[in-house]
Amino acid sequence: MKRENLRRTIITISAFLMPFTMFFISPVVILLAAAEGIINSSAAVFIVLFIVSLFIGRFWCGWLCPSGGMQDAIGSGSRKKPSGGWKDFIKFAFFVPWAGLIVWSFIAAGGISAANLLYGTEEGIYPEILYVYLIVLVAIVLFTFALGKRSICRYLCPIAVIMIIGRKIGTALHLPGLKLTVVSENCVECGRCDSACNMGIPVSGMVKENNTENRECILCGACVDACKKDAIKIGFGRR
Numbered sequence: 728m729k730r731e732n733l734r735r736t737i738i739t740i741s742a743f744l745m746p747f748t749m750f751f752i753s754p755v756v757i758l759l760a761a762a763e764g765i766i767n768s769s770a771a772v773f774i775v776l777f778i779v780s781l782f783i784g785r786f787w788c789g790w791l792c793p794s795g796g797m798q799d800a801i802g803s804g805s806r807k808k809p810s811g812g813w814k815d816f817i818k819f820a821f822f823v824p825w826a827g828l829i830v831w832s833f834i835a836a837g838g839i840s841a842a843n844l845l846y847g848t849e850e851g852i853y854p855e856i857l858y859v860y861l862i863v864l865v866a867i868v869l870f871t872f873a874l875g876k877r878s879i880c881r882y883l884c885p886i887a888v889i890m891i892i893g894r895k896i897g898t899a900l901h902l903p904g905l906k907l908t909v910v911s912e913n914c915v916e917c918g919r920c921d922s923a924c925n926m927g928i929p930v931s932g933m934v935k936e937n938n939t940e941n942r943e944c945i946l947c948g949a950c951v952d953a954c955k956k957d958a959i960k961i962g963f964g965r966r
């Protein structure tokens with residue numbers, strides 16, 4: 728199976744599973760648990776995402792995130808791409824108070840009193856979660872058609888910031904990791920890679936400058952598959 732088809736299949740399955748999984752990877756539920764001094768599954772997942780992002784950056788966003796899967800599916804009906812600029816920093820503006828609120832909630836609760844990976848789901852997952860799913864779905868449709876494919880990943884998601892920080896640290900420490908590499912001389916400037924990138928990254932510019940590190944790259948590999956000249960590759964190596 729072609730890599731892009733495999734990625735699309737995996738992330739689409741993840742999108743369909745979102746009503747069952749979102750309680751465990753929620754930036755909101757982590758706050759509810761923190762207010763009771765409880766480390767819940769969201770906290771555990773975000774810690775794991777930070778650690779693995781030292782090596783594989785935002786791979787989660789490209790291959791596994793249910794919201795990313797919904798954005799890819801809905802984004803197929805839109806030609807608009809995120810244009811970046813100042814909007815890229817909105818997610819950092821969300822992240823700082825969100826992370827601060829988590830820390831403050833734990834302090835107010837007297838510290839960490841327990842870990843409960845099933846927090847809030849001990850009696851099962853409430854059917855009401857479907858309303859939240861519908862709200863997320865509507866938000867994704869609106870953002871996709873107003874601001875472009877994957878605009879939530881690019882502009883809003885505080886979880887992305889966790890992995891951006893991890894990626895930066897991994898790169899600064901020259902840790903081995905998943906990365907794009909380019910063979911600039913193979914590039915004929917056809918622009919197919921630019922069209923393939925749902926994150927709106929000017930990939931051909933990266934190829935030209937021989938610089939593959941981009942904060943917004945989710946390592947999906949779509950540009951690699953789109954390039955017919957083997958000018959872009961994806962694989963593990965030292966950074």
Ligand code: SF4
Pocket residue numbers: 913914915916917918919920921930931934953954955956957958959
């Ligand atoms: S698709 Fe390949 S050849 Fe075309 S612009 Fe991108 S890197 Fe260059």
Ligand code: SF4
Pocket residue numbers: 907923924925926927928930943944945946947948949950951
């Ligand atoms: S640059 Fe390539 S690997 Fe990175 S997000 Fe864009 S298409 Fe995916």
